[in-house]
Amino acid sequence: MSYISLSDKDKKEMLHKIGVSSVEELFACLPDEVRLKTVLRLPQPLTEPELVHHFEETAKRSSFPRYLSFLGAGAYQHFIPSVVDYLSLRGEFISPYTPYQPEVSQGTLQVIFEYQTLICQLTGMDIANASLYDGASASAEAVLMAQRLNGKSKVLVAQTLHPQYRETIKTYTKNLALKTEEVAYSENGEVDIKDLEKKLGQDVSAFICQSPNFFGVAENLKKIGELVHSHQALFAVTVAEAISLGLLEAPGKLGADIVCGEGQSFGLPLSFGGPYLGFMACGKQSVRQLPGRITGVTKDVEGRRGFVLTLSTREQHIRREKATSNICTNQAWCALRAAIFLETLGEEGLREFASQNIQKANYALEKLTGLNGVKRKFSGSIFNEFVLEFNKDTSKIGDFLKNKGVISGLSLAPYYPELKNCLLFCVTEMHKKEEIQRLVELVGESLK
Amino acid sequence: MTHEPLIFEISDKGKRAFVLPELDVPEKKDLLRGLPIRTEIEGFPQVSEPEIVRHFTRLSQANYCVDLGFYPLGSCTMKYSPKVNEKVATLPEFLLSHPLASQELIQGNLEILKKTEDFLCEITGMDAFTLQPSAGAQGELVGMMLIRAFLQERGNPRKIVLIPDSAHGTNPSSAHLCGYHIQEIKSNDNGTIDINDLALRMNEDVSALMVTNPNTLGIFEYDIKKIAEIVHAKGGFLYMDGANLNALTGICRPGDMGVDVIHLNLHKTFSTPHGGGGPGAGPVGVKRELEPYLPLPLIEKRGEEYFLNFERPKSIGRVHAFYGNFLVVVKALAYILSLGPRGMKEMAEVAVLNSNYIRQSLENEYHLKYRTPTLHECVFSDKFQKEYGVQNIDIAKRLIDYSLHPPTMSFPLIVHGALMIEPTETESKRDLDLFIEAMKKIAQEAKENPEVLKSAPHFSYVRRLDETSAARNPVLKWEKEKK
Numbered sequence: 001m002s003y004i005s006l007s008d009k010d011k012k013e014m015l016h017k018i019g020v021s022s023v024e025e026l027f028a029c030l031p032d033e034v035r036l037k038t039v040l041r042l043p044q045p046l047t048e049p050e051l052v053h054h055f056e057e058t059a060k061r062s063s064f065p066r067y068l069s070f071l072g073a074g075a076y077q078h079f080i081p082s083v084v085d086y087l088s089l090r091g092e093f094i095s096p097y098t099p100y101q102p103e104v105s106q107g108t109l110q111v112i113f114e115y116q117t118l119i120c121q122l123t124g125m126d127i128a129n130a131s132l133y134d135g136a137s138a139s140a141e142a143v144l145m146a147q148r149l150n151g152k153s154k155v156l157v158a159q160t161l162h163p164q165y166r167e168t169i170k171t172y173t174k175n176l177a178l179k180t181e182e183v184a185y186s187e188n189g190e191v192d193i194k195d196l197e198k199k200l201g202q203d204v205s206a207f208i209c210q211s212p213n214f215f216g217v218a219e220n221l222k223k224i225g226e227l228v229h230s231h232q233a234l235f236a237v238t239v240a241e242a243i244s245l246g247l248l249e250a251p252g253k254l255g256a257d258i259v260c261g262e263g264q265s266f267g268l269p270l271s272f273g274g275p276y277l278g279f280m281a282c283g284k285q286s287v288r289q290l291p292g293r294i295t296g297v298t299k300d301v302e303g304r305r306g307f308v309l310t311l312s313t314r315e316q317h318i319r320r321e322k323a324t325s326n327i328c329t330n331q332a333w334c335a336l337r338a339a340i341f342l343e344t345l346g347e348e349g350l351r352e353f354a355s356q357n358i359q360k361a362n363y364a365l366e367k368l369t370g371l372n373g374v375k376r377k378f379s380g381s382i383f384n385e386f387v388l389e390f391n392k393d394t395s396k397i398g399d400f401l402k403n404k405g406v407i408s409g410l411s412l413a414p415y416y417p418e419l420k421n422c423l424l425f426c427v428t429e430m431h432k433k434e435e436i437q438r439l440v441e442l443v444g445e446s447l448k
Numbered sequence: 449m450t451h452e453p454l455i456f457e458i459s460d461k462g463k464r465a466f467v468l469p470e471l472d473v474p475e476k477k478d479l480l481r482g483l484p485i486r487t488e489i490e491g492f493p494q495v496s497e498p499e500i501v502r503h504f505t506r507l508s509q510a511n512y513c514v515d516l517g518f519y520p521l522g523s524c525t526m527k528y529s530p531k532v533n534e535k536v537a538t539l540p541e542f543l544l545s546h547p548l549a550s551q552e553l554i555q556g557n558l559e560i561l562k563k564t565e566d567f568l569c570e571i572t573g574m575d576a577f578t579l580q581p582s583a584g585a586q587g588e589l590v591g592m593m594l595i596r597a598f599l600q601e602r603g604n605p606r607k608i609v610l611i612p613d614s615a616h617g618t619n620p621s622s623a624h625l626c627g628y629h630i631q632e633i634k635s636n637d638n639g640t641i642d643i644n645d646l647a648l649r650m651n652e653d654v655s656a657l658m659v660t661n662p663n664t665l666g667i668f669e670y671d672i673k674k675i676a677e678i679v680h681a682k683g684g685f686l687y688m689d690g691a692n693l694n695a696l697t698g699i700c701r702p703g704d705m706g707v708d709v710i711h712l713n714l715h716k717t718f719s720t721p722h723g724g725g726g727p728g729a730g731p732v733g734v735k736r737e738l739e740p741y742l743p744l745p746l747i748e749k750r751g752e753e754y755f756l757n758f759e760r761p762k763s764i765g766r767v768h769a770f771y772g773n774f775l776v777v778v779k780a781l782a783y784i785l786s787l788g789p790r791g792m793k794e795m796a797e798v799a800v801l802n803s804n805y806i807r808q809s810l811e812n813e814y815h816l817k818y819r820t821p822t823l824h825e826c827v828f829s830d831k832f833q834k835e836y837g838v839q840n841i842d843i844a845k846r847l848i849d850y851s852l853h854p855p856t857m858s859f860p861l862i863v864h865g866a867l868m869i870e871p872t873e874t875e876s877k878r879d880l881d882l883f884i885e886a887m888k889k890i891a892q893e894a895k896e897n898p899e900v901l902k903s904a905p906h907f908s909y910v911r912r913l914d915e916t917s918a919a920r921n922p923v924l925k926w927e928k929e930k931k
Binding site: 100108127136175176222275351 | 484
């Protein structure tokens with residue numbers, strides 16, 4: 001299949017106009033020594049029906065969606081209202097680019113402005129950017145931003161921050177004058193306040209932690225924030241399960257200086273890990289160091305309200321190597337989906353979502369810990385994930401459940417070697433009571 | 449045209465657009481045991497479903513887009529995005545697979561990643577690819593990190609990265625984020641890299657040269673092999689920004705020109721929709737010697753089975769929580785499979801034909817700073833129109849009145865008042881001619897009635913917007929009016 005719109009006659013006329021006899025002549029500006037003398041070794045072109053068939057066949061080799069899954073760990077299954085797909089797939093939203101020409105991009109710009117407002121309302125911060133790539137790189141950008149704000153040389157990272165976000169922070173900071181050090185977790189699965197206090201030296205730029213954290217435990221952000229601030233460091237909070245913001249107090253109201261995270265839960269399917277939505281928000285005083293695009297209000301020559309990309313002197317296309325970040329293309333369409341999702345749910349809907357998540361997860365937790373051989377690993381309050389410790393090799397439990405069509409929680413040993421035989425379960429509003437009961441039954445059987 | 453209010457301005461308590469089924473488990477109180485709960489999300493909207501649909505449909509109509517018409521944004525490759533690609537990307541196995549699922553349950557997804565990597569290797573002549581970077585800029589950062597890791601292992605990461613003055617702003621920004629200082633290489637009178645300047649600056653403190661080829665003027669770096677030799681002779685690496693690969697597919701391969709690392713933009717060359725600013729994808733390709741440093745994990749095949757390889761001690765690590773923008777990759781693969789080898793070449797050929805047609809058609813009306821032959825894009829300037837007090841921004845805004853999207857403006861920096869035009873291969877002659885005609889009319893208007901340009905656009909959703917005051921008094925979110 002080809003998507004070329006020129007007829008042979010068109011081509012001839014155009015070549016004539018240019019004054020060459022063949023397209024080949026237009027490539028005479030390439031040295032012969034670099035020209036490809038053969039044809040690319042790619043499969044022969046497929047027509048649309050063949051293409052659809054090809055992908056359907058490939059898709060058949062992935063059976064995951066046929067299982068009942070209790071996996072979370074940074075990628076969450078939530079219901080997506082129909083309007084999200086219906087509206088976001090409109091060509092007017094999906095086929096333009098970054099709104100460089102505001103007069104013909106008011107749709108995208110107003111959506112970003114609404115998205116920024118929603119993120120501010122949810123995080124309790126003054127200013128949000130137009131999006132970053134995902135929760136992992138947003139966490140890395142938060143750490144870099146903190147260093148630009150106070151110039152100190154070390155960042156403390158909670159061990160309960162998503163392991164893959166921590167790896168990303170390491171990758172981003174490795175080549176810069178910024179050291180990272182990890183802060184342990186306590187017996188109840190929260191940030192170990194004593195360890196944090198011990199490590200909060202004068203050279204510490206920021207402490208970054210996640211809440212609810214990787215173990216599903218909601219952190220006492222107020223207490224942590226006070227401690228971090230008493231050492232003149234900045235406090236960055238990552239939210240990987242954004243639905244929690246419908247119920248838990250906004251991190252910005254509890255002392256966070258930077259709030260960032262993953263917005264996948266807001267209307268983006270699991271999608272095998274991407275595209276997702278990095279978000280980031282900060283206080284007014286820090287806006288000049290915020291990375292990424294920002295949309296603001298202005299007026300046109302007739303005094304009508306309009307929206308434009310603004311404060312671009314922070315950005316790479318103006319500042320080049322002095323920019324706050326190298327980000328250019330972001331995840332605008334994912335931010336659009338988040339805006340549609342959140343506006344559709346509304347305040348009550350989002351609160352209901354969050355509330356059903358915490359209720360159902362706690363129900364599952366209670367039922368599972370009622371089984372012999374299962375122990376709640378951490379006593380901290382959870383949102384929609386929890387860690388269980390088993391008296392048996394968890395890979396056997398996982399295999400047993402898989403044979404019955406159920407995917408159990410994530411094995412934590414590869415990420416935390418000390419958490420042997422521990423699984424991280426996630427339960428959302430998508431899980432029906434009978435499905436939770438099925439999980440409990442099967443886990444029970446697997447332990448016999 | 450009526451102007452759509454902000455959703456917050458039409459919100460009212462009690463309206464609902466969505467309701468969940470009743471909670472089916474016994475409700476418990478105080479599950480957070482004293483942690484602060486929010487009683488209100490101040491200002492959060494509450495509207496009905498019909499209102500939501502009207503709101504976003506009306507907003508969508510305030511956008512110009514590729515599905516509507518010509519969008520010649522230079523260096524952005526605003527080609528048509530095939531609809532079947534959207535369809536295959538919504539197969540449930542792709543939409544609903546969890547990234548941490550055990551590998552035997554996601555073989556099809558891994559196959560897609562691996563196949564795409566293999567095809568990108570063939571198209572570019574590189575030896576290995578990572579699909580993890582989410583956009584071109586993240587690809588650049590990864591590319592520079594690979595080079596740094598290689599050099600570091602040999603004892604000296606070096607200090608400097610050379611970048612031509614015509615480069616995209618992300619190049620210096622990414623190199624800086626990787627801990628390097630930037631030195632600019634001058635362009636010569638042909639608009640290409642000044643080899644003498646390069647030879648002078650290339651030394652053992654330099655880790656890499658970042659080139660865009662064809663460059664942002666649309667000009668192919670004729671001496672690319674010599675450039676590679678100069679860089680390699682001092683132990684440096686040649687990095688290629690593949691933003692403009694659309695001019696080269698099936699014609700020549702960066703890997704055959706001495707390029708060591710390249711990033712591609714799947715949302716440019718490989719047709720995935722731009723989404724109003726993303727998501728894109730910025731895969732990075734390398735030659736064999738840099739392969740050990742690619743981000744974790746790598747997708748490999750053992751017999752008939754695909755698997756994720758985490759056992760890579762030299763890897764720079766991760767830059768994404770999972771495997772990058774997977775659904776974008778699915779669409780790009782669909783594009784490669786639709787076009788096949790001949791289609792990939794035709795894509796470059798017609799992109800170059802369309803661009804040269806525009807260049808030839810407008811050469812009398814608009815100033816062309818560099819006369820060097822160009823490939824997929826051409827950069828005019830407002831030099832002729834300046835005589836009448838008209839600047840590139842006025843030309844751009846007037847194009848909006850002709851129902852066209854303006855070209856990229858004021859870039860590259862080496863052309864003052866630049867208008868950078870990239871038509872892509874998917875445009876019809878009719879649409880090209882409409883653009884050419886509009887540009888000619890505008891050139892005429894500049895002479896006869898410059899005011900009509902300076903006050904443009906006249907027929908858009910909003911008239912010209914004041915960007916200066918937006919930055920001076922930033923209002924970056926909606927707030928309830930305080931009474």
